[in-house]
Amino acid sequence: MILQALTAYYEQLLAQGRVEAPGWDSRFKVSYELRLGPDGQLLALNDLRQEVPKGKKTVIAPRELPVPHRVKRASGVAANFLCDNTSYLLGADEKGKPERSRQCFEACAALHHKVLDGVDSPAAKAILAFFDSWEPDTAPTHPLLAEQWADLNNNANLVFGYESPDGAHWLATTDDAIRDAWQSAFDTSDADAGTARCLITGKEAGIARIHPAIKGVMGAQAAGAALVSFNAPAFCSYGHEQGANAPVSEYAAFAYTTALNLLLADRNCCQRIGDTTIVCWAENAAPAYSNAMLMFFCGGAEARGVSESDLAAALKALSQGRPVSFLDDKLDPNQNFYVLGISPNAARLSVRFFLRNSFGQFAKNLQDHADRLSITRPAFDKRASLSVWVLAQETVNQKSRDKNPSPQLVGDLLRAILTGGPYPATLLNGVTLRIRAEREVTRGRAAILKAYYLRNYPTELNKEVFTVSLNESSNVPYVLGRLFSVLETIQSVANPGINATIKDRYFNSACATPATAFPTLVKLAQKHLQKMSTPNEVHFSKQLTELMAQLPETGFPARLSLPEQGAFEIGYYHQTQKRYAKKNEEE
Template sequence: MILQALENYYQVLAARGEIALAGWGIAGVSFALALAPDGALLGVQPLKITSLDGKKEVPRPLRVPEQVKRSSGVAANFLCDNSSYLLGADEKGKPARTLQCFAAAQALHHTVLDGVDSPAARAILGYFDSWDPQTALSHPAVAPLADQLMAGANLIFSVDGVWAQEDARVRAAWDAFRSGHAAGREMVCLVTGKRAPAARLHASIKKVHGAQATGASLVSFNAPALESFGKEQADDTGQGCNAPVSESAAFAYTTALNHLLADRDHVQRIGDTTVVFWAKDGEPAYQDVFGASVFGTAGSRITEEDLKSIFKNLAGGNAVDFEGIPLDPENHFYVLGLAPNAARLSVRFFLQDEFGKLLKHVEAHYERLQIVKPAYEKFESLPLWRLLNETVNQKASKKEASPPMAAAVTRAILTGGDYPASLLEAVLIRIRAEREITYGRAAILKAYFLKNRSVSLPEEVTLVRLNEACNYVPYLLGRLFSVYEAIQQEASPGINATIKDKYFNSAAAMPATVFPVLIGLADKHLKKMEKGKRIYWDRVLTGLWSRFEEDLPARLEVKDQGTFYLGYYYQTQQRYTKKENREDRENG
């Protein structure tokens, strides 16, 4: 299904002229070799451009003939290659192999361009026939740029100021050559369902975070254990038959995926996973809305109010006009997560559904996350990156959420499924380690308990704000701890080691053991206060203790520890809210 969705996406973009056609692709090019009509090298033209951040020079992306997939052998590209193939010189210290590379490029260009009536074709063939690799580095045009040319940069040819790949007759010659060299065994394509030559190797997928810079494979077979009988790697026509994909379909899906990965506005990272997403009709507005809703991207283009309106309409099955573009809730939408795996890629997840249904699941997720927030919290919602960030140790050298957990959370949000248990575990670990319940962690606990009904907690502990009528013991214990903390802070402001530092985790795990200690400490703290404050806190404590209908539990299981933390968070937020309101009245 992944390859079919990508192949369909390619066809949509190709019909609109927005993507390279079969046999062509985009490559970063650093220099052009300017040739005279007879093939003599006139000069070397730098082609690099300034990067988007303005900090460095980067290769210029140009449409060039599709490049071969190289691992170790000698294989030349047409019209665009590195100095080994086009100059016969490099810095690898293997002159014999470099000469083989140049000879391979010479042979390929003669095969494609012999008999082509074009000044560009004649100049290129003249160049290969007259160029001497032995003296390449001493050529006046090459010597000043030798280090840069040999550093793996891609080179192209320029004849009379026109890049060779833009010459109409040269292009036609390449298309004819490529169509006549389908060497794969003819089989039924798994993507299109049609009989066609199967691609032996599929093009590399580039710009997946953590994967090799030269690209990695989504479909490949490189060991006998992965191959079927009669389709061994040793047989050049048989290797690709392990998963027969026609050459045209292989080109289409790899080109489409590389196109998505090159679109920086619509690529996201979740831990070690690179995420791309697209609509079936190729309309980028769907990507904008999806990115803003799930990842919090698109900046000021889509406000919180815009998102609420879009959610309400699309999730309700109504079309929406977004910046003059109608968005159809029934349009199919795809989300693909890829992770590096040596020279190959792993699929973390692949999700597909109607766009309106996906947003409906996202909307429900955000509703579950709604919880009372501190006054300083500026975000209206908790986008995915912030949610996952709550599970990360911010002091660690590698600040990334667990990849399997991150993928499972993403899948749960977009499909409406239960959140993974690993999310709850990760949040509890951070709370215990830091003794801190942030807004984000409290929101995650609330959402988890609301969605995962297998946890079987009363709904009264998962309201948006404090539920003073709730008598669930772990919830009450969390509230009590917050009150004891407030009493200590008021009695001994600025104290170095608080009860939260000493007893927070143990109180949530073994309340019957710890709370008698807290009661004794609170009595000492209350004696330090003036009468009015002591009476107030006595009333608060009496009101909470009067709600207990059973003895303190010796131990709390994981779900009840989470409930303890929620009760603590709610009570603390109410305490701060009352304090802020009191200060506002005093200052007003």
């Protein structure tokens, strides 16, 4: 299903003229041009690199050009057409292996002769003449190469160019006759290979023995990783080798890897959360869908010129099944949409999740998630919404050396949000542990508690307790949380600047076993009230009386269950935010 969806996406891009035809890689980093004359002599070495912004500074980077399809190298010698490194195009030896460099150059020359022999093109004849006359031993001292030799041998890619006698010049990759010759050679390259029915297209075709590499996944090898591979006998069956174990045609392998590499290279279609790299795309290949989806659950709308209010309005409209205009395009809620999460695993890629649904259904799931997270926001918190990464960070000790949340948690949380399924229990466990360790109920932690119990245990009681703002009449655990917040306020007013508060000493016990903590705290509050001015004493005494009146006549509960502790913490958070809101109004 994943490969079929990516292949279909590639075909949409091809129909729209946004990618090269099979046999060509749309974007490949090239640093230098080897410009040849009609007789195959090297006329110039042209620097193709350009200045590109990187953060707050500008760096020199290779230029991305369409080049003939690249072979995947594991070991051994395998040459590329028209564009390769110095070992293949120049026969240069900088690693103490002159024999291997000679083999690389000879393999490259043989490939070009195989493709270009008989091609009636001055550029093609010049390339063949170059290979016939070039002496690899002279490369390091060649007057046109010596000055840039260090850069040339630093994994730089070179491409052939041609200059005619009248001074006109062009890259060999743009020469029509050379392109036609390469296309013909590529289309017939699998003629001698074994054929089988492709699992993707359903057609009889030559099977890809090794699939092209996937590049751009954070944490994976820089040279690329494989989504499909069989590189050990244990992975093979029925006597098949490598790609024959899951027959995918050369065309389909090229199509799906090209599509995935393009998505990974586009920051508007790709986002990293933890160790999971997320790519998403619409079936019609319209980029506005991917842009909108990543803004919906990763944030960053203002950086792309979209206000938070406009983003929220678009999400709400789509969740209700209404099309909206967004980023100069019209988003159709019925459009099929895909979300793929992948993680690095040595030389391979692990699929964390693959989701397919209508764009409107994804929007509805995200809107429901946002509604469940909605809770009173502190005045100092300027964030309109809480992203997935922010939620996952609430489970992490920010004083520890490793401040990254569990990769498994991030993947499970993403899946739950996008599918509308139950939140993972590890999310609640992580937040509960942080509250107990730090005795701090932040906005993010309170929002997680609220969302978790509303989604995983959708009872009427939870709807009454886990509200957006303070509920004046609720159940006992919620009232106890409010009471603890008031007791904490009384202590801070009576003893401003105190080092250790009742929250530091009693929060966990009050939350888990109220009967052991609250009698002591209430007695302590009476002593604190005596230190206050008369207006303050009357005000806080009234609050205590109102809250105590909502408790059962049997007294404080002996213990609270985990959901009841969540209600306690939400009550504490709501009461505390009400106190801060009133203080801000007074100021």
